Amino acid sequence: MIVLDLTINGRLVRVQVAPLTRLLDFLREHQKLTGTKEGCGEGECGACTVLVDGLPVVSCLVPMGQLDGAAVTTVEGLTAVGDPGLQRLQEALLDAGGTQCGICTPGIVVTAHALLDARSRPTLEEIRDALAGNICRCTGYTAIYEAVRRAAEPVP
Numbered sequence: 001m002i003v004l005d006l007t008i009n010g011r012l013v014r015v016q017v018a019p020l021t022r023l024l025d026f027l028r029e030h031q032k033l034t035g036t037k038e039g040c041g042e043g044e045c046g047a048c049t050v051l052v053d054g055l056p057v058v059s060c061l062v063p064m065g066q067l068d069g070a071a072v073t074t075v076e077g078l079t080a081v082g083d084p085g086l087q088r089l090q091e092a093l094l095d096a097g098g099t100q101c102g103i104c105t106p107g108i109v110v111t112a113h114a115l116l117d118a119r120s121r122p123t124l125e126e127i128r129d130a131l132a133g134n135i136c137r138c139t140g141y142t143a144i145y146e147a148v149r150r151a152a153e154p155v156p
Contacts, residue, residue, distance in 0.1 A: 004068045009033070009077030019065030023057075024048045026064055027074060035075040035106045039135070046134030049107035050074050056111045058133070075106040078113055086113055089151040096147040100138035108134045112148045121152050 002019050005012065008031060017026060027033045027050070036059055039047030043061040050059045051073040078086050089112055092098070099105050108131065115122055115130040122130070127148045128141075136144060 002065060002068075004064060006067050006069065007071040009073055015064075017064045019063060021064045022060055023050070023052075023062040023064060023067065023072070024059040027059060027072070033074045033076050037103050037106055039103060039107075044135070045104070046107040046111065046131075047104050049110045049134065051077075051110060051114060054114070054117075056114045056133075073110075075110055078110065085116060085151065088155075089113060089116065089148070092147040092150040093144070096143045096150060098139055098143040098147040100136075104134055104136045104138075108136065108144060112151070115148070116152055119152075122148070124149065 001016050003014060003016050005014050007013070015030070017030070024036060024038055027036050028038075036050055037047040038060060039045035041060050043058040046058060048059040049056050051057070052062065052067070052070050054071070086109075089109060093105070093109070111131055111134055115127065119126055124145060127145050131141070131144065131148070
């Protein structure tokens, strides 16, 4: 067991955990942050995407032993801050039909939010590249790409 200090959704926590515990399991089982979903468990689907120090990572592949001092943001952390850009993204996903079963949605929201933080007006190619690691088996991708594009439009 190791002791880590990290920030989770803006809250500093000190935890004792086995170093090879997956970040995904730690978030879901120990922190009760169940918005992060397990899809494939192999880093291929993106359903478990969270931000570590502001960058999207698949949490099923990140061992806790690498996270001392890190800042982790889950989909719950994004929604807690009341970010109007996030609200626009969520509304755009609903309006464009970019959600169905919901397994992939948290990972897509986290990934798209990180993209829109980095690039306020991304091109379609940039949207596709950013979301390439997020698999959706229900919607196809056109509606998701359209939703991210809509969320990036200037507010009238």
